[in-house]
Amino acid sequence: MRDPRATIAKRELSTLRKEKTIVLALVLQVFIAAFSSFLVVGLVSLYDPGQTGEYGVDVAIAGDASEELVQAATDVSGVNPTVYSDESAAMRAFESPSKTGIDAVLVGESRDGRVFVSATVPDSNVQTTVVVVQLRDVLRSLERSERIERAESLETLPVQLPPETQSSPYYGFTYTVLVPLLLFLPVFISGSLTVDSLTEERERGTLELLRVAPVSLREIVDGKLLAATALAPAQAALWLVLLGFNGTRVASPVMLLVLVAALSTLVCSLAAATALLSPDRRSAQFLYSIGVLFVFGGTTLFPNNPVNTAARLAIGSADASAPFVVAAYAVGGIGIYVALRYLVGDVNANAL
Structure with a gap:
């Protein structure tokens, strides 16, 4: 049965x-x-748009810490830094993107041994997400370089930073x-x-x-x-x-x-x-x-x-x-x- x-x-x-x-x-x-291979590209772009392809971001840099910002921006692929005399000049360039091509502004100021950075990006724009991702990488590069440089002045050496990976x-x-x-x-x-x-x-x-x-x-x-x-x-x-x-x-x-x-x-x-x-x-x-x-x-x-x-x-x-x-x-x-x-x-x- x-x-x-x-x-x-x-x-x-x-x-x-x-x-x-x-x-x-x-x-x-x-x-x-x-169709996983196609979906992965689209889904990854939702949280990390910078990985979907190289997108050039022109950044206006001003402030007394502009040299450090330029170095950090140079280390990030796809970011093109341009130094301006002051914040006002950088903002004027940002407000006329059709003429200058500036996509964002980074202003770095050194105060009390610290570096303060203010960022300005387009408001409510499809381009904003990509710009923010690129600026995030710039700030990470700046933080890493500052930590390495300041470690030399410490009495006790900190733990060595792990090598950067490109996963x-x-x-x-x-x-x-x-x-x-x-x-x-x-x-x-x-x-x-x-x-x-x-x-x-x-x-x-x-x-x-x-x-x-x-x-x-x-x-x-x-x-x-x-x-x-x-x-x-x-x-x-x-x-x-x-x-x-x-x-x-x-x-x-x-x-x-x-x-x-x-x-x-x-x-x-x-x-x-x-x-x-x-x-x-x-x-x-x-x-x-x-x-x-x-x-x-x-x-x-x-x-x-x-x-x-x-x-x-x-x-x-x-x-x-x-x-x-x-x-x-x-x-x-x-x-x-x-x-x-x-x-x-x-x-x-x-x-x-």
Whole structure:
């Protein structure tokens, strides 16, 4: 005789085609994974526009600390400094960009052994974001050079500054944001599917019809969990394949899929418990959302949180403890599932 849990799981998967919200979420994830190389460029430009290409910024510099500012601006690629006699002359040039081409003003004043810098940039302009990013790099260069020069006059030498690195923001964004997003979003969706499936069965009274068949409540819950839990690693595997086609190399795909499966079991089990304890669909979804935010938000306090673990596994920089961390999540998922089975056994069937 065929396992009733497999039959229920197959029924659950077949009904997903009718859920427009779920289909739309899947299409969105396919788009993100299939066109990740293009999306990374656009998304990185939102928080670091200076990395999308070289953009020349002409800066007017004035004040008695203009020499230091010019040196700092020279160290930043894409910044063209022009020294003016005073602040008024620099501001006049800034107010006539069509003639002078000045995009921003930096005024540096030395007082009491300190350098005070005031910056002026265009107001509410698309160009403003790029200008601000370039000026930020100039000020960072100025701060670094000042720290190095002033360290010579200290009686106690400070800790040596680390060497500057030229890391690509695309690399960091891909492995710390994009890859975890594609891996864990299916987990959250699977949990939401579990809540919807059980609460909808209860609200429509179809759960009673299922129990007329020779299946137990545990088998019904197991069948629904099987469909939702298996969906997340299946999606994650597809996303990793699409990322590979886009040139994003993932170092440990098997470990990542095990991690996704473990988290999917944990989240879907919690979702099923929420649906059994809360008969109302909206209340159950609210409790599930709050619970997921609380659990995943709390894990960020630990160094081996899911996002960090996934990023390190994807990059290939995971240490020897990574397999034990993944195993710990798997044990946690199995433990929550076992607790759910005890909860199902304690639920009064007449209350459903």
